[in-house]
Amino acid sequence: MSDAEIPRAAVRLARRRFLTVTGAATALAFATNLPDRARAAGSGGTLAGDPFTLGVASGDPLPDAVVIWTRLAPLPYEPLGGMPYTAATVEWQVATDERFRHVVRSGKAAARPEFSYSVHVDVRGLQPGRTYWYRFRAAGHLSPAGRTRTAPAPGAKVDRLTFAVASCQSWPDGYYTAHRHLAAENADAVLFVGDYIYEYGISASGGLRNTAQPVPDQFRTEADTLDRYRLQYALYKSDPDLRAAHQNTPWICTWDDHEVQDNYAGLVSRTNAPIEDFTVRRASAYRAYWEHMPLRTPAPQGPDYLLYRRLTFGRLAEVNVLDTRQYRADQADGDLWKPDNPERNNPARPFAGAQQRRWLLDGMRRSRATWNLLANQVVMSRMDLDASGTATYNMDAWDGYTAEQRSVLDGLAALRARNPVVVTGDVHASYAMDIKRDFADPDSQTIGVELVGTSISSGGNGVEVSANGRNFLDHNPHLKLVDERRGYVLVELTPRELRAHYRAVPYIDRPGAPVATVRSFTVEAGDPGLHRA
Structure with a gap:
C-alpha cells in the first residue's frame, strides 16, 4: 500500500501495540474460530456449486495498478462458505475489452482458509486512466466479469x-x-x-x-x-x-x-x-x-x-x-x-x-x-x-x-x-x-x-x-x-x-x-x- 502513501511509522506502531498489549488474546481468537483441519479436509475437496456467489470487486486504483477481489463461497451461509479446508487455486485475467480478446495481465492466486478464501490481487503494470475488465476462474467455474479503471x-x-x-x-x-x-x-x-x-x-x-x-x-x-x-x-x-x-x-x-x-x-x-x-x-x-x-x-x-x-x-x-x-x-x-x-x-x-x-x-x-x-x-x-x-x-x-x-x-x-x-x-x-x-x-x-x-x-x-x-x-x-x-x-x-x-x-x-x-x-x-x- 506504499503507492497510496501510508506512513511507515504507523505500521510499526500498530504492530508494536498488537504484540505488547493484546497479541495473546487475538491469537486465541483466530486459533479457536477456524474449524478442525482434519474434519474440514474430509469433505473431499470438491465444490458444492458456483464459488462466486459473492461476486467480484475492485478498488484503490493507482495509475498503474488496481486491486481485484473475490471470495470463494459456494455455500455462503455455512462456515468458510462451504469450502473444503484446503487452499484453492484461483486464476485471474485482466483485459482491455469486456470479451477478453486482449488479455494484458493474468496469473494465479491462492485462496486460503485462514482468510475465508478471499482473493486480493494487486494487478500491476497497467496503463493510467484506462478502463479494464477482469474475471476469475476456480474449479471449472467462471466469475462474472468486472469493470474497473486505473x-x-x-x-x-x-x-x-x-x-x-x-x-x-x-x-x-x-x-x-x-x-x-x-x-x-x-x-x-x-x-x-x-x-x-x-x-x-x-x-x-x-x-x-x-x-x-x-x-x-x-x-x-x-x-x-x-x-x-x-x-x-x-x-x-x-x-x-x-x-x-x-x-x-x-x-x-x-x-x-x-x-x-x-x-x-x-x-x-x-x-x-x-x-x-x-x-x-x-x-x-x-x-x-x-x-x-x-x-x-x-x-x-x-x-x-x-x-x-x-x-x-x-x-x-x-x-x-x-x-x-x-x-x-x-x-x-x-x-x-x-x-x-x-x-x-x-x-x-x-x-x-x-x-x-x-x-x-x-x-x-x-x-x-x-x-x-x-x-x-x-x-x-x-x-x-x-x-x-x-x-x-x-x-x-x-x-x-x-x-x-x-x-x-x-x-x-x-x-x-x-x-x-x-x-x-x-x-x-x-x-x-x-x-x-x-x-x-x-x-x-x-x-x-x-x-x-x-x-x-x-x-x-x-x-x-x-x-x-x-x-x-x-x-x-x-x-x-x-x-x-x-x-x-x-x-x-x-x-x-x-x-x-x-x-x-x-x-x-x-x-x-x-x-x-x-x-x-x-x-x-x-x-x-x-x-x-
Whole structure:
C-alpha cells in the first residue's frame, strides 16, 4: 500500500501495540474460530456449486495498478462458505475489452482458509486512466466479469472525474435500489465512507425486506465473532444491486462503527465490555472487513489495521481516506446528543489522532491537485440540534472532540487554496454545508465545503425533511440542504468547478424505485462555498 502513501511509522506502531498489549488474546481468537483441519479436509475437496456467489470487486486504483477481489463461497451461509479446508487455486485475467480478446495481465492466486478464501490481487503494470475488465476462474467455474479503471498518471492534466459517495447500508432496513442506480452512473470510483454492514442480528423475515425465504437461524444473534462477521458480509453481498455496484466501479473504502459495534471508540465498546474481550472482537471484525473489501495486502495485524491512505488522480484530485474510529477516545458525557460539556472540550482526547492529523495536513500542504477530498466517516462541521433551546451536539461526531476538530479546521483554513472538500456519511441524511472559519459567525470566511451523503438503506424509506431536519436548518446557517431519503451523492470535478448532485429514491421497502436528483450545487475552484446549480 506504499503507492497510496501510508506512513511507515504507523505500521510499526500498530504492530508494536498488537504484540505488547493484546497479541495473546487475538491469537486465541483466530486459533479457536477456524474449524478442525482434519474434519474440514474430509469433505473431499470438491465444490458444492458456483464459488462466486459473492461476486467480484475492485478498488484503490493507482495509475498503474488496481486491486481485484473475490471470495470463494459456494455455500455462503455455512462456515468458510462451504469450502473444503484446503487452499484453492484461483486464476485471474485482466483485459482491455469486456470479451477478453486482449488479455494484458493474468496469473494465479491462492485462496486460503485462514482468510475465508478471499482473493486480493494487486494487478500491476497497467496503463493510467484506462478502463479494464477482469474475471476469475476456480474449479471449472467462471466469475462474472468486472469493470474497473486505473487512476490518471501523476501530474497528468485531467479534464473530468466523477466520484460517487455512499454509506450506511443496513440489509434488513430495505433494498439496495440506490446501488443499482449508482452502478449505472459509470463513476471513476465509489467513495464508501462507512457502515458497510451492521452488526445486529436479523429476524427471519429480513426486516423491511420481508423475504420470501426465511433468513437462516444463524443470523439471529449479533455479530461478535470472526465466523459471525463473515456470515454478515456474505448475507449483505448476496444482494444483486450491491454486487452490481462493485462489479461496475472500483471502490475506495473506509469503515465507521457498525463494521465492529455501534459507536465503539478505539478499544472501548458500547457496552463497556472488558478490554480483553473487546480487543478480540475488534480483531475479528477487522479481519472480516479486510477479507471482504478490495484492499491491498497485508491483512490486519490483530486488532490494528492501518486504513487511512491517500490516492492521487492526476493534477485534478487527491482523495485522503480517513479513519476516525480506531484511534479515538471514548465519547464525552456518555455519548449521544448532549449540551456543551467540559469533557467534550478536553484537549487530551484524541479523535483521528495526532499522527493521522499530521499525515492529513502535511499531505494536503504538499498536494498539487486542484481538489483535495477527505473521505470521512462522521460530520466534521459544527451541527447544533438545539431542539430545546440549548445548543446540543453529537458526542460521536467531530463536535464531540472539539480540540481536534478545531485543529483540523484551522489546518484546512490555512489550506483553503487547496479546495478542501469533506465527504461524509453516518447520519442517514443528505446535508450540504459550507465549512466556516467560525461557525458562530455566519459571515466568517468559508474555508471549504462538506457534502454529507444519505444512507443507501439505513433508516428505511425516509422522509424529505423530519422535525430534527428542520431544527438543523433553523440553527445552522451554514447548512444549505437537508433531505432524509435514501441514495448517494455524485461529485463531478473539473479544473474550474465541482458539481454535487444529491440523488435519492422515493422508497426502498420494495424493489424498482426510480432515482432523481434532489438538489445540485456548484463550488468554484479557488472560491470555497456552495451555490445552487
